[in-house]
Amino acid sequence: xxxxxxxxxxxxxxxxxxxxxxxxxxxxxxxxxxxxxxxxxxxxxxxxxxxxxxxxxxxxxxxxxxxxxxxxxxxxxxxxxxxxxxxxxxxxxxxxxxxxxxxxxxxxxxxxxxxxxxxxxxxxxxxxxxxxxxxxxxxxxxxxxxxxxxxxxxxxxxxxxxxxxxxxxxxxxxxxxxxxxxxxxxxxxxxxxxxxxxxxxxxxxxxxxxxxxxxxxxxxxxxxxxxxxxxxx
Amino acid sequence: xxxxxxxxxxxxxxxxxxxxxxxxxxxxxxxxxxxxxxxxxxxxxxxxxxxxxxxxxxxxxxxxxxxxxxxxxxxxxxxxxxxxxxxxxxxxxxxxxxxxxxxxxxxxxxxxxxxxxxxxxxxxxxxxxxxxxxxxxxxxxxxxxxxxxxxxxxxxxxxxxxxxxxxxxxxxxxxxxxxxxxxxxxxxxxxxxxxxxxxxxxxxxxxxxxxxxxxxxxxxxxxxxxxxxxxxx
Numbered sequence: 457x458x459x460x461x462x463x464x465x466x467x468x469x470x471x472x473x474x475x476x477x478x479x480x481x482x483x484x485x486x487x488x489x490x491x492x493x494x495x496x497x498x499x500x501x502x503x504x505x506x507x508x509x510x511x512x513x514x515x516x517x518x519x520x521x522x523x524x525x526x527x528x529x530x531x532x533x534x535x536x537x538x539x540x541x542x543x544x545x546x547x548x549x550x551x552x553x554x555x556x557x558x559x560x561x562x563x564x565x566x567x568x569x570x571x572x573x574x575x576x577x578x579x580x581x582x583x584x585x586x587x588x589x590x591x592x593x594x595x596x597x598x599x600x601x602x603x604x605x606x607x608x609x610x611x612x613x614x615x616x617x618x619x620x621x622x623x624x625x626x627x628x629x630x631x632x633x634x635x636x637x638x639x640x641x642x643x644x645x646x647x648x649x650x651x652x653x654x655x656x657x658x659x660x661x662x663x664x665x666x667x668x669x670x671x672x673x674x675x676x677x678x679x680x681x682x683x684x685x686x687x688x689x
Numbered sequence: 690x691x692x693x694x695x696x697x698x699x700x701x702x703x704x705x706x707x708x709x710x711x712x713x714x715x716x717x718x719x720x721x722x723x724x725x726x727x728x729x730x731x732x733x734x735x736x737x738x739x740x741x742x743x744x745x746x747x748x749x750x751x752x753x754x755x756x757x758x759x760x761x762x763x764x765x766x767x768x769x770x771x772x773x774x775x776x777x778x779x780x781x782x783x784x785x786x787x788x789x790x791x792x793x794x795x796x797x798x799x800x801x802x803x804x805x806x807x808x809x810x811x812x813x814x815x816x817x818x819x820x821x822x823x824x825x826x827x828x829x830x831x832x833x834x835x836x837x838x839x840x841x842x843x844x845x846x847x848x849x850x851x852x853x854x855x856x857x858x859x860x861x862x863x864x865x866x867x868x869x870x871x872x873x874x875x876x877x878x879x880x881x882x883x884x885x886x887x888x889x890x891x892x893x894x895x896x897x898x899x900x901x902x903x904x905x906x907x908x909x910x911x912x913x914x915x916x917x918x919x920x921x922x
Contacts, residue, residue, distance in 0.1 A: 572818060582855030585805060585830040597818040597831050622815030
């Protein structure tokens with residue numbers, strides 16, 4: 457294995473805790489009552505639908521940061537939250553300030569001793585770069601969706617990432633907490649690793665609790681993935 | 690300053706020592722006498738001319754690794770060096786295994802405490818990623834010429850790098866040992882830093898020994914650049 461690329465939101469960082477904490481802080485500062493966790497879930501729920509017109513070619517490529525901001529203003533309207541534009545921008549940058557899961561930094565540090573590590577995320581390069589600096593994620597390389605110009609699960613999102621690294625698809629592994637992401641990567645010839653994140657969507661999470669297929673590796677977390685891969689090479 | 694991007698070949702790594710050492714090893718292994726330093730200079734001399742048709746739009750974009758390989762086979766013919774294809778590829782990867790200048794790793798480590806650091810190089814993403822791992826260059830992000838699809842000094846090479854970081858040109862500094870590179874970056878609105886590398890081209894170097902303009906910073910090396918920039922912020 458030469459490169460291990462990671463789904464990021466949910467797999468490496470905990471978006472629900474990070475976004476809801478940022479929303480909570482904004483509400484406190486404004487003296488407004490907001491259900492911060494519900495707000496975070498509502499904001500994130502717009503993520504997939506907002507990428508669809510771009511994937512379908514009905515809308516020119518726009519970065520995830522732009523989609524996040526559109527989805528944020530829609531969510532604010534639903535929750536009756538009003539903010540001046542610079543505070544909207546700042547809240548939108550909550551996605552650059554997400555906390556890593558407890559094992560992520562140590563696991564990536566172990567992995568990168570023998571492999572190229574990087575995100576393979578729908579996030580854009582600027583967002584992912586600032587997230588990595590803030591969270592201390594020791595990526596070797598960042599290939600944002602604005603570099604491949606495709607949103608997962610479009611095949612080119614995976615294939616172009618491998619091509620930019622001058623690697624064959626089979627020389628690249630996608631590690632993700634989401635079975636559908638791994639299925640799309642496998643269809644492109646990538647190697648696959650499943651890492652469960654059973655609280656990504658909160659305590660009542662019902663999806664992605666188990667691997668849905670015989671992925672190349674099933675690991676308990678990123679540290680375990682590093683131990684399994686380093687033991688093979 | 691939010692991002693400090695570096696010209697790489699010559700500014701961060703010592704291509705002449707690295708390439709000539711690789712050529713010397715190949716000659717020794719093959720029992721062939723090759724003037725390894727002359728070979729390295731002849732190979733590098735083809736670098737600028739080989740990018741010209743791409744810059745001029747007469748040739749579709751090809752990566753620097755591909756140009757390097759074409760230039761290598763031409764140089765081998767000049768020097769009467771014959772190798773099987775896999776050894777040609779391996780020698781071509783000498784550009785991924787260049788030694789950093791003695792101050793580069795320490796200087797970048799200091800700089801990245803307060804700034805985003807990355808290459809702004811005509812190298813491609815795969816080459817730059819493997820170079821960084823090998824040399825221990827602590828980049829936050831790598832924007833290869835295959836990401837911007839432009840070769841310096843084309844303006845888009847600088848402007849697209851800033852745009853990928855979601856920064857204004859003035860929020861990005863180019864650090865380089867080459868005055869012409871800095872002049873092109875300044876025309877695009879980037880901030881500029883000159884670092885002399887008086888032996889990049891060997892002991893008889895006559896160019897780029899001094900700054901040719903009032904660049905925003907003139908530093909003795911990357912460590913000095915880090916001290917100067919960190920003191921400002």
